[in-house]
Amino acid sequence: MRGKRRIAIWAGVAGLALLAGAGPAGASSDYSCDPVWALSDSGFSCGNRALLAPGNDTRVNLFLLRRTAPVGKAIAYAKPTWEERGFGHSFFGWHTLRDTYAGRSGAEEAASEDQPLNSRCNSAASGQTAFEAALAAAKGIPEGERTALRGARATLAEKCSEISDHADAALDMAWRGQVSSASGREFAGYLDAATAFYVGQWDKARDGFAALAGARDLWVAEAAAYMALRVELNAAQAASFDEYGDFTGPEKVDKPALQRARAAITTYLKRYPKGRYADSARGLDRRALWLSGDLAGLGREYERLLQALPPDSPELATLIQEIDNKLILQKNAEAAVDSPMLLAVIDLMRMRQFDGEEQPPLSAAALTAQKGRFAARPDLYTYLQAAHAFYIAKDNTKAAALLPDRAQQPASVPLAFSARMLRGMAQAGSNGEMGYWQALIGAASDPYQRPLAELALALAWQKAGRFEAVFDANSPVRDDRIRELLLMRLASADLLRRFAIDPASSPHPRQIALFTLLHKDLTQGHYADFGRDRALVPADAGNELSIWDFGTGDTVPVGVFTKGKWSGELACAALDATAGQLAQNPANVRARLCLGEFWRLNGFDRFTTLDPVEANGTLASGPGRFAGAVLTRSAIYAAIIANRQAAADERSYALYRAIRCYAPAGISDCGGEEVPIAQRKAWFDQLKREYPNSQWARSLRVYW
Incomplete structure (x- = not known):
């Protein structure tokens, strides 16, 4: 059942x-x-x-x-x-x-049949199984004929893409003379018509399938009726796609062929309401609506299917993809659809705002004019009004008033959760904000809902100057990525150190905390702390740093601080020894150069992921709590160049490296403020003038 x-x-x-x-x-x-x-x-x-x-x-x-009901079961991300x-x-x-x-x-x-040329061949291969099964079940066909027919069908599938672009193409038909039985001739006739279809010979295909309408073999008769509607549909759309496969509009569609296609679909479904191709025929009827430009009819069919399909089914997801392609994004779709659900999606899309956008967002008057079309969904219309007030009119008071507090109602249904989220956003900064978000966190159950409510609470705490509350033992904020971003940009040394050894926390954010701690120990002058914190690095930690996707891999390369490179063109001691020297004397020229070598050799150039960002209201923006100014390679070199007491080999290397910071594109890889090209030329001239016999002066032939 x-x-x-x-x-x-x-x-x-x-x-x-x-x-x-x-x-x-x-x-x-x-x-x-x-x-x-x-x-x-x-x-x-x-x-x-x-x-x-x-x-x-x-x-x-x-x-x-x-989704109009809670999930009702645990779902894994x-x-x-x-x-x-x-x-x-x-x-x-x-x-x-x-x-x-x-x-x-x-x-x-699966590939789409929207493309007019080779897309027909998608079914040439997929239909092979059905053909062979029907051929095997057919009676009265000698084995030799079955073999010939089976081989001919396989050849059609194999060669289809080679012939489908050429209406005058033909396959080797030598097999035709091997088929003489009455039943075999029906299958042979089907293959003749199918070949014409895939080649694009519409008249020949149309006549061939029509001749099989009364075939004695039931599969041949049904398949021919189904292929008849595909012939007309493909003939209708043949001239409506450009060379890139883009639909050029209903005006290029062959209207008589389209009418024949819809009639053939009706005929097939009337004769085979539960046929093996009935589902596909209904799908092709939607294609016909789309080709004809009947967005209203298409919208009604989509609404019916949206309500019929289970909300967690792959088929619903596939339908949504189709609706997006064929209706939502079509010009003037909002004027054609009657479905409140589809209209709401279009309205939300029209509320988007972009700098320099020529198309103005949905106006309040236009939304008011739609009220009658939402008569069956006043809850949805109210939400759209609130969304417009919040996103477009920037009227938070109105948005909140339209969305009364419904804390006692289940929040897991997306519309209800959205209403409560939007109300909280509209009331940001109110006295009860933290409590509001904590209550919503407890009420949210569907995937992705709780983490969004957690983000809201983390942002509220951050704005109040209390972002550390995210890391309290009883904090409801559990999403690892929220924690990681705060650790990377805002956390103090004490918080990073404490979190890095917290066994109750997940391994990945602990690794993020340790990496951030060690990196900032070095960049912000906590050299003695680095010597102690380095002991927290596991022996098996990885050390391959990729700055472009830092923190998003399965592991974090904290091993770079214990097993990285620290000696290249300049002979340097191990990193822990360099840090120890800097702990004794932060102005140690050689040690500072070697710290710069560590950053250079291990890929830290342009590594800004852990740097503070301007306070703009987003998560982890604003001044961090890690004490100390950030030291860059460019600052190291500039200070040593200015230090006349520095040794010649150290000062000449600083000049060499300061210039090479800009190789090869003339953009600094060494952090800090960029210097003009005149300054780079002055460094180059100074290196050549003051240290002409150094290996650095001899090897450097240009500046950038």
């Missing part, structure tokens, strides 16, 4: 891949970037939030809106993509959200 119900509910879904496409939609955000670590941003974000928001991918907003490794669980990409709830859908990953 359950299986039959699933079949009935999912009618029309097998053809979703024909429309969905595998590439990202115009609203997609699946590319490498850093999310804005705040509760909102004004434009389109690469990191989605579990909050219905303008900055989300439209697919994400639609997925969230479809899907593994993030490479680009999302730094998102924590406060942010996510569309595909990660899909995989978390529904798993990966093979249909969504």
